[in-house]
Amino acid sequence: MTPGQRAESLIASFGISSPSEIDIEAIAFASGVEIQYDSLKGCDATLVGVDDRAIATVRPSSVRGRERFSIGHELGHWEMHRGRSFRCRTDSPDENLASNRVEEKEADSFAAHLLMPATLFNPRVNALIKPGFSALDEVAREFETSLLATSVRLTDVNQLPVALACYSASGRRWYKFSSDIPRRWRLESKLDEESFAYDLLKLGKMPGGLRKQPADVWFENSNADDFEVYEDCFPGKDGEVLVLLYLEADMMEAEFERNARGRRF
Ligand SMILES: [Zn+2]
Structure with a gap:
């Protein structure tokens, strides 16, 4: 077991x-x-x-x-x-x-x-469809867990196409993808100035919840600008920011389209 x-x-x-x-x-x-x-x-x-x-x-x-x-x-x-x-x-x-x-x-x-x-966590997060940090905070209250542990668990259960990452001013500290996200998507190692997480870390500006972003703000792949992701962020430990990204179906399926044309990434 x-x-x-x-x-x-x-x-x-x-x-x-x-x-x-x-x-x-x-x-x-x-x-x-x-x-x-x-x-x-x-x-x-x-x-x-x-x-x-x-x-x-x-x-x-x-x-x-x-x-x-x-x-x-x-x-x-x-x-x-x-x-x-x-x-x-x-x-x-x-x-x-x-x-x-x-x-x-x-x-x-x-x-x-x-x-x-x-058995208890999966139905709860599935019902939320795309929970941002404020919705996850509600879940954390119900389960009496920290927001970080709840967010890590969200990626583990692989019910939603979510990526969780932690950045400081010097760059990415760690990240975790739900297992359905194709590994060909490479997360940026530094915060893009266009990201809401950059605004939070550098300017202390809280984001207004989950919002759309061009995917090339977050992914370094050459075709990332063909897609969009949803981003939310939250202050982490000293000088760090936690980032939550949701991928849409077109990014989840992109790998197979490439393969169908005989190109592998
Ligand atoms: Zn121990």
Whole structure:
């Protein structure tokens, strides 16, 4: 079973049928893990286990979603990597996303599936068709998750043709495409001055939600100017901006049209 399948089967075993029923502390208790809150130096959460009991210590956060994700992450270590102790950076799922630490990624995946199981999350986001950050914030409130973790999960579930990216003034930090987006689309490594994300990062100008942009603002492919994308952006951590892009059907199918004419990109 993948980490996600393990988490979702745990949710199913509790008979959970709505986001409000995902009581992460009760799930931890049932799994033999006691949760403590304490200020931690150099990490966001720790796990110490002996035999079939463990203590997860979580750094308190003003954002409950971050605490819940930290607990879910340590539960992931407990379910999958039992017999070892962990000190984790759980407050920044994007850091684990950009790293190659397999066990940290597994624990993050477990947490994401536990807090946003596909059976509950997918119908919710599908009903929104093209959720921008404000609509995703509503979803995050319902699931008691952070906006970042919710946005990462949106790309993971691959229900909508969405790309999520994080940029700073020096360039792209990381990105994640939903798996249906053809990999021939290459995201720009620097923010284009025409992007709403540039206005937000450089001028502090908040975007007015999801809006259309020529696709060559975001993609470096030579034929990108034949297409349009929808862009929304949101302030990230210090000096960073999160970007959400939706591709339309013509971009999703473009690869096949090229192939049909005998050209491969
Ligand atoms: Zn960890």
